[in-house]
Amino acid sequence: MSDCCAAETIEIKVEPRVSGKVRTVALVGPPNSGKSTLFNRLTGLRAKVANYPGVTVEQHFGKLNGIGRSDLTLIDLPGIYGLDSYSEDARVAVDVLHGEMPGTPAPDAILLVLDSLHLRRQLTLAAPVLALGLPTLVLLNMSDLMETRGGEVDTLALARELGVPVAKISATRGTGLDSIAHFLDRKGETLQPRNPAKLELPVVGNARSYRQWATGISTRTKYKAPLSSEWTRKLDRFLLHRIFGPLLFLAVVISVFQVVFSIGQPLSNAFGDLLNAAGSKIGMFLGHGWFESLLIDGIWKGVASVLVFLPQILLLFLFIGVLEDSGYLARAALIADRVMRSIGLNGKAFIPLLSAYACAVPAIMATRTIENKRDRFATILVAPFMTCSARLPIYLLMIAAFVPNKPIIGEFFGLRAAVMLSLYLLGFLAALFTARLLKSSILKAASAPFILELPQYRLPTLRSLGLRVVDRGKVFLKQAGTIILCVTVVLWFLSHIPFHSTLPDSVIGHVGRWIEPVIHPLGFNWKIGIGLLSSIIAREVIVGTLGTLYGADPATHSLSLQAALRHDLTLGGAMALVVFFAFAMQCTSTLAIVRRETNSWKWPALQFAYMSVLAYTAALAVNQIISHLF
C-alpha cells in the first residue's frame, strides 16, 4: 500500500541553537527499552512499537502535546548500546545526538530511557550519554513491572550518583509522566549546561570501565534486580523445543490463515452484501442516467470490490500484532536462522522479512539493523517477494472465486487456506532463491555474525492491539478513498469514450486489445491486462479496476465480481494471475524506498526487471500446466 508505512510525524524547521532555551528534546536509550511507547504517550502520535529490539530505525519528530508543551519538539531515536555506531540505525541516533544529522536540530535536552528490569546493564549507556553534557532526565521505565517482581532501586541515591534527576515511569501505563513536565519546566527557561567534569565518568569508549562504573552505581544505590520472568524461560522451553518449537511455529502460521478464511470470509461476505445493498439503494434514488452509471457502476463497484476485504485484512493484522507484541518474533528468527544461513543470509534478515508480510516499505527500512552492507542490500532486494497485505485482495478474490472450500484436515485446515498458504510459501521461496543467487554472485560477502537479543515475553495490551488495527483500517480506507477512487473514475470515463460506444470499442477496449497478445499466453483477457497496467501504482488497484470494468460490461453488469470472473477466466488463467502477483514488483512506493535506502536507481531498476521477468515466466508456466491438466 503506497503510503501505508510512513509513520505519522511532523516536519520541523531547523533553527539555530539559542543557549538557555530548550526547543528540542531527544529520547535516548538501549534497544527495546520503550522509547517509542513513551514517544507516543508524550506526543499523541503513533510511531510503531513492538516487543523486539530494533523496531525504530530512524528519527521521528513530534510536539510534546501529551504534557501540554506543544512548543517543544521531541525526537524519538533508534535504540543504542553505546555511542560508537555499528549499524545504520545506531548511526542515525549517534549523529542526531552530536547534532550532525542534516535536517535535524541538535537536541537541547535528553530523556534517557532505561529498562528498570535490567538497570545494571542499561546504566552503562548513561556514562557516554551524560558525558555529552546536556541537561538530562533519567527515566526508569517499566518500574511497575520491576516492583511487582520484587525489584528495588533508590532513585534519590541514583540521582545523587549521576548528578541528574531520576524518575520512575511506566510508558505503557502512562504513570510518572508529570516528572518529565517538571523537568522541562525547570530546565526550560535557564538552561545551564551541566559540567560533566564534576561527575566521575569512566574512560570514554571503554566498555569495561563503563561496566565497572555501572556496577558500582547500581550497588551503591541498592538496586535489587527483579526476579526474571519465570514464564519466559518456561515458555521458551516449549516454544524453542527441538521438535515442538518448529511444529508450533507451523501450527501458528496455519491457524492464522485458516482464521482469515473461516472467520474472516463470512465477515467479508456480509460486509460486501451490505455495500451492494447500499449501492443499489442509492442507485434507485438517483434514477437512470450517466451520473448513476458513473457513481454506481464505476466508482461504487470499483471501490466496494476492494473494501470488502477490510475484515480479513484487519484480522491478519491483529495476528501480526500479537506475534510482534508478545516477543515471539525474535524466537521465530532463532528457529529460522538455520534456513537463513544455508542461503547465506544473516539471521537478523528474518525479522525485516517477516515484517514484509505487512508491507515491504517498513521492512526495507528495518534492514538498517543489519550491520553488513551486502547482507543488507540482499535483504532489501528480496523483501518485495514476501506476501504483503496489498496482495491480499486479489488473492482472496481469486481464491474465493475459483477454489472450492474443501476440508483437508477436518475443519482445522481447508483447501482455500492451503492455496493461500502455498502462495505465501511461493513468495518466501522466491525470496530465498533470489537471496542465494545474489549472495553467490554480485553481493558476495563473508558471513556476518548473528547477534540477537531475545526480549522477555509480554502479554500484548488490548490498547496497543486496538491501535494497530484501527491505524491499519484507516490506511486501507484512505487508499480506497484516494488512489482506487481516482483510478475507477478515470477508468469509467475511458470505458465510455467515445460516447455511446460499446465497451470493446471504447478507449480502454482499444488499449486492452493492443496489449492482449502479450498476456494471452498467460490465460489473461484484456480486462485483466488493464488491471495489470493500473496495478503498477499499487497492487490492490487491480481489484478496483476489475470491479469497474466488469460493472461497465453489459454482459457481466448484473453479476457479482466473483461470478463475472468465473464467467470470463479459466482456472489456469486465474492461478496464473495470482502467481504473477506473487512475483511481480507492482508498487511504486517500494521502488522509491529501495532507491532511497540504496542511494541509486540501479538497484530498484534491477529489482523491477528481475521480478517482472520472473512473474511473466512463472505465470506462463502455471497457465500452460493447468490448462493441459484440466
Added chain:
Amino acid sequence: MNALSELGIGKMAIVERLDLPEEVGHHLMHMGFIPEARIVVVRRAPAGDPTVYAIDGFEIALRRETARSIRVQVVEEGL
C-alpha cells in the same frame, strides 16, 4: 580456558576475552560480553544452533562460529 561454543547447556562460565574483529567485539562488549562477566548457556535453537546465552539478566543468541571466538573459564554447574 575454553571456547564458549564448547560449553553444554546449563554450564556457567566467566568471560576471559573476545578474539573477534574489533567492531563485532565492541558491539558484544556493549551488550555485556566483557571480561569477568558471568555467562550461562541457556538453550540451543531447535536446529542445534544458534545458542541462547544469559548474561546480565539478558538472553542473547549467538551462532557457534561467533561463540567459538569467545574464550571463557568454566566455573561450576549453573542453573
